[in-house]
Structure formats: structure tokens, C-alpha cells
Amino acid sequence: MIQAALGLTGILTNSNTGLIPQLFSMFGQLINYILVAPTAAIGSILNTWGQSFFHYGLVIPIIFTFVLIMTGLAVTFILQVSRTAESLGNVAGDMGAGEAALAIPVGFLPLYAFPTVFTSVISAFITGIVTLFQDITQGIDTGISNLVYGIMGAFGSPFSYWSLSVSGEGLIVPVAFISILMIAGVILFLYIDAQGYEQDVYSAAEALTKI
Amino acid sequence: MNPKGLLRILLSVVLLPPSINFTSIPYPKFSLDIQWSLDIIWDFQQLMTAIPKGILSYILDYIAVLVANGILTFFQAVYYFFAYLEYYILSGITDASGSMGIFALPVFIIILALTGVAITMVIEGAKDISVVGAA
Numbered sequence: 382m383i384q385a386a387l388g389l390t391g392i393l394t395n396s397n398t399g400l401i402p403q404l405f406s407m408f409g410q411l412i413n414y415i416l417v418a419p420t421a422a423i424g425s426i427l428n429t430w431g432q433s434f435f436h437y438g439l440v441i442p443i444i445f446t447f448v449l450i451m452t453g454l455a456v457t458f459i460l461q462v463s464r465t466a467e468s469l470g471n472v473a474g475d476m477g478a479g480e481a482a483l484a485i486p487v488g489f490l491p492l493y494a495f496p497t498v499f500t501s502v503i504s505a506f507i508t509g510i511v512t513l514f515q516d517i518t519q520g521i522d523t524g525i526s527n528l529v530y531g532i533m534g535a536f537g538s539p540f541s542y543w544s545l546s547v548s549g550e551g552l553i554v555p556v557a558f559i560s561i562l563m564i565a566g567v568i569l570f571l572y573i574d575a576q577g578y579e580q581d582v583y584s585a586a587e588a589l590t591k592i
Numbered sequence: 593m594n595p596k597g598l599l600r601i602l603l604s605v606v607l608l609p610p611s612i613n614f615t616s617i618p619y620p621k622f623s624l625d626i627q628w629s630l631d632i633i634w635d636f637q638q639l640m641t642a643i644p645k646g647i648l649s650y651i652l653d654y655i656a657v658l659v660a661n662g663i664l665t666f667f668q669a670v671y672y673f674f675a676y677l678e679y680y681i682l683s684g685i686t687d688a689s690g691s692m693g694i695f696a697l698p699v700f701i702i703i704l705a706l707t708g709v710a711i712t713m714v715i716e717g718a719k720d721i722s723v724v725g726a727a
Contacts, residue, residue, distance in 0.1 A: 388620060388652070400664065407612055407671055408671070411612060411671040415678060421605055422682040425605045425686055426686055426697060433693040433696060459701065531605055535697070
């Protein structure tokens with residue numbers, strides 16, 4: 382019976398093939414993918430977007446600013462929608478933190494009688510949790526990397542194409558550069574100013590309701 | 593190589609399908625714990641106690657491995673379901689908006705927002721549904 386129990390402990394706790402570490406490992410792989418996939422999609426679309434400026438030549442900064450403003454409006458739309466949507470929090474079970482803290486050592490109570498088994502199980506849990514955190518950390522790392530590559534593509538590609546578009550145009554190049562940048566800057570400034578103005582009105586209305 | 597091609601290679605980020613793997617727990621091997629000697633009676637006595645122990649241990653471990661591998665396969669299937677759900681949603685949005693040229697980014701974000709709202713609505717709507725013990 383003891384031999385069978387030891388075999389069972391091995392099945393549960395083996396650091397490479399044990400059930401407990403592998404359950405944590407698979408959960409970690411899922412979390413990793415949940416973190417990495419959206420950033421890969423965003424990075425991919427940012428790159429695609431950046432590459433699409435290839436044909437627009439000298440007016441790239443103006444179109445870039447215009448589309449960026451459209452995106453800003455879309456983000457504002459998301460924020461408005463998420464503000465009205467009910468929060469998805471509070472989905473945890475009925476068990477409170479105190480009860481959970483009590484349940485964990487009580488659950489292990491039978492194992493206290495077998496120190497070797499107990500040590501193996503604790504070790505398996507620790508191995509599993511470490512693997513889980515490694516997967517999460519790696520997911521965050523890859524996610525940041527994807528976003529950075531995406532942002533590099535989104536900002537780097539259009540402005541590279543813009544600079545290439547004026548090559549060979551002679552003395553007019555600095556004038557064209559500055560004029561286009563000024564137009565783009567004015568559009569961006571007007572947008573930010575309008576947004577700031579709206580925010581001031583919103584804050585004032587909110588303050589009035591509190592009076 | 594032209595600059596455009598160079599940029600495409602340097603700045604490629606690809607959405608890959610999920611890969612969630614586990615190593616199957618190896619099945620036990622039947623073994624008997626016997627210290628053989630030249631004493632036939634002693635060896636016979638050892639065999640009489642070791643055989644039932646070995647068989648019991650083998651059967652229990654075999655069942656445990658079967659159950660454990662089953663649990664791992666089940667969780668792998670559940671995780672794959674959610675991971676592929678995310679993959680197909682994101683892949684669909686990326687493919688749909690990717691061909692929109694300079695409007696790819698705003699279209700992507702708008703579709704993402706609408707998908708998020710739809711998922712939120714489904715989850716919120718499902719909160720009140722009770723399958724077991726419905727009043």
C-alpha cells in the first residue's frame with residue numbers, strides 16, 4: 382500500500398511529468414497566450430498600417446495625423462462604451478479571503494501525517510507556481526516586445542517613406558518638410574485643443590452637479 | 593533590397609495559433625521487490641508477499657496515471673478552446689482590417705471595441721441564467 386502511495390505521489394509531484402506542476406504549466410501557457418496574442422495582433426496591424434503609407438509621398442504626416450485623430454476618436458468611443466458597460470469584476474466565488482486562507486492548510490491536514498509526501502506536494506506546488514510566473518513574465522516580455530515592434534512600424538515606416546519621398550527634389554526639401562510638419566502640427570493641436578475644451582466642459586458640469 | 597522590403601522584414605509581428613502542451617505521465621512498469629537467495633523456501637515466502645503488493649501497486653499506479661493523463665488532456669482541451677477562441681477573434685479582426693490600407697488602425701480598434709462590447713453583453717446576459725436550482 383505504501384509502495385502504491387509513493388507511486389501515486391510521484392505521479393502527482395514529479396517535477397517534469399507530475400500532474401500538479403503540469404497543470405500549473407498548462408495554465409501558465411494559457412495565460413502566456415492570452416497576454417501575447419492581443420499584443421501580436423496589435424503589433425501586426427500597427428506594422429501593416431505603417432507600411433500602407435508607402436504610396437502617399439510628401440503629405441504622409443498630414444494623413445498620418447488625420448488617421449491618428451480618427452483612431453483617437455475611436456479610442457474615445459471605446460472609453461465611453463466601457464464607462465457605460467457594467468464592470469466585469471466581482472466574478473470571484475462566494476469564498477472570502479479569510480475562508481480561503483483557512484481552507485488551504487486544512488486541506489493539507491491529512492498530508493501532515495506523511496512528511497515525505499507533504500514535502501513532495503509542497504515542492505510540486507512551488508515548482509508549478511514558479512513555472513506559472515515564468516510563463517506570465519515571459520508573456521509580458523513578449524507582449525511588450527510585440528507592442529514596441531508595432532509602434533516602431535507604425536511611426537517608423539510612414540516617416541521613413543516620407544523622407545524617401547522628397548529625395549531628389551532639390552532646394553525645396555526643407556521648405557516642404559517644415560510646411561507639411563506645420564500643417565500636421567496645426568491639425569493635431571486643433572484636435573488636442575478641442576479635446577481639452579470638451580474635457581473642461583465635462584469637468585465643469587460634473588462640478589456643478591456636486592454643488 | 594529596397595527600403596520597403598527591409599522595413600517589412602525588420603518590423604514583422606505575427607499572430608501565431610496557440611500551442612499548449614504537456615508531457616504524458618509514463619505508465620508504470622510491473623516489478624517485484626525481492627532479494628533473491630538460494631533458499632527456495634525464503635524466496636517462495638518473499639514471492640507470496642511481493643506478488644500481491646506488486647500487482648496492487650501496479651494496478652493503482654496504472655489507474656492513477658490513466659486518470660492523471662485524462663485530467664491533463666481535459667484541461668488541455670479546455671485551455672485550447674479559450675486560446676483558439678481568442679486566436680480566431682483576433683485573427684479575424686486583423687485579417688478584416690489589414691486590407692483597409694491607412695484606415696487599418698481605426699477600423700481595427702472600432703471592430704475590437706464592438707467585439708468587446710458584444711462579449712461584455714453576452715457575459716452580462718449570462719450572469720442571470722441559472723441552469724441548476726433555478727427559481
